[in-house]
Amino acid sequence: MASIKDVAAAAGVSVATVSRVLNAHPSVSADARTRVLAAVDALGYRPNAVARSLRTDQTHTLGLVISDVLNPYFTELARSVEEEARALGYSVIIGNADERPELQDHHVRNLLDRRIDGLLVSPTDGGSPLMLDAVRAGTPMVFVDRWIPGVDVPVVRADGRAAVRDLVAHLYGLGHRRLAIIAGPAATTTGSERVEAFRAALAEYGIPLPDAYIGQGDFQAESGRRVTEGFLDLPRPPEVVFAADNLMALGALDAVRARGLRVPDDIALAAFDDIPWFVHTDPPVTAIAQPTGELGRAAVRALADRIEGRAPRSVTLPARLVVRRSCGAPAQPQSPSPVQRSTS
Template identity: 35%
Template sequence: MVHHPEATGATMKDVAEKAGVSTATVSRALMSPEKVSAATRQKVEDAVTAVGYSPHTLARNSKRSESRTILVIVPDICDPFFSEMIRGVESVAAAVGYLVLLGDCAHQNQQERSFLDLMLTRQIDGMVLLGSQVPFDSTNEEQRALLPMVMANEFAPELDLPTVHIDNLTAAFEAVNHLLRLGHSRIACIAGPQDMPLCQYRLQGYIQALRRSGIAVDPHYIVRGDFTFDAGSRAMQYLMALPEPPDALFCHSDIMALGAMSEAKIMGLRIPQDISLVGFDDIELSRYSDPQLTTVSQPRFEIGREAMNLLLEQLQGKIVNSGSRLLDFELKIRGSTAPSLRDENAR
């Protein structure tokens, strides 16, 4: 008899490919063998032996009704924006005896298979998504049906999930309208990635506010960034080099706004006398900048709490409707915005 060592890297996907079945079928064959045919079960068992896959964790979990563990998928674990949201999730989870695992979607390509295996082997009971990215093929209905999921912060209607977030379009509209009321008319926007739904809504809020005031949207005033300090810095360099630079700036995140603020000071610009800045998120750093940053405050802790509560309801067998749960936002007006000097000089 040939002895196959325990897995040193084989995954359920390897078993599925060897057996010529789906990963979901492998999961059923190993966890609930009565739900598949004898022939399929034999193919899966042979493939397990052939690739050296060790389903010991699966067997252990199948004896229990649940793992008492949930997975939180974070778009970028280095971004301080998500810390309060994660804390909100953990506060609810800890109170009912759940462990929280963090998965970083910034490196999703390398980890996608690991995340999927956690789902298929029932090592997690559910997932909270803090962005629009999911750690599996979202077009695969079989995979989507594996675990209860809730989305927090983002909104992706095509995923048909319970979702907790703010009204990003209205929040952006109010932020830009604040600059307009201060007399600014050359208002630029440092936007986030085009493929992120919340960035699309924030950009629409910016555009609607300008159009409502009769100001034409200048495409040169819209610069894309990736929610980093460097992106804000580079955007500021580009905008201030324009023939007619802006006198105010709306940013899709505080991080990019702070990067822009730093670059403006290097250029010798005074804030808010020469240029007003508005951020988005109200991270802790926004209150310690000089001047303090005017920003849209999101209830990030409450978003996390509400998302985890919705997930718990699903885990308890309750029916939770998909769609949005909107929480309130607040425009925090601080020292980085002031009336336009052009407006003051015209009086």
């Protein structure tokens, strides 16, 4: 591989001049810049990123720790983060926490050891001492999707409360009165927030949410299956199961089918976090969609602002309800509403 000395010799300039050209320093003549760039191209020279990071104390690398890489929501989020980071001149190293706090901290520690410029995290729990220490030490950080309450870190997230109200209105209009929820981990902000939004929306229609209709899941498909089996064993099973994430909804669908039941004929199903698969399930699943791609892009922009000395800001974007067939069809034509309806 060609070295910077080889480039300097080929261009007939000093190593310092080559360095100034590669770092876009203005004090280089146009003729010298042209010769250096021609030599770089002819020799196929690639700057040593490690050596440059030692000189500048920057690696132009971001860390992203996501909760579950198998969850299509986080897969899409990671893709949008990588695309936006690349557009801004950064690379991304991804760590999959698999919804395990200890694995999350393992990735955070390794990323910090690699001298990343900043960290994007979707926390798996309510407070990691390692992450809090990193914040106190001045590590540029942005929380995305989930956050740790009380920590002074920008948060980029979707607000699903209005969409949950739209969902309950839709279910009420279909005649459903016994509504249950498969909740995510209470230690996560999204886990607790979605239950409270669902409870509040039910209260607007005078519908209670008894403890028997709250099942504790973990954002994994198996927990959705287990909780739904428990709902079906109740003396009065719910008419609707609302899963607080997509994987738990798929597990719920498996549980219903294993009993020889059908959605929505025997029990209705809805989910938080729309995914492309829901269009192809039988029936297509009614879901709350988050603006996942824009969340990832906004998170990178906020982190870049923090790294580059600009004031970062938190961003909250609205989620929306997509109505399909998994909750049943209206008995008669309904008046138009602001809720988006899919043709699926």
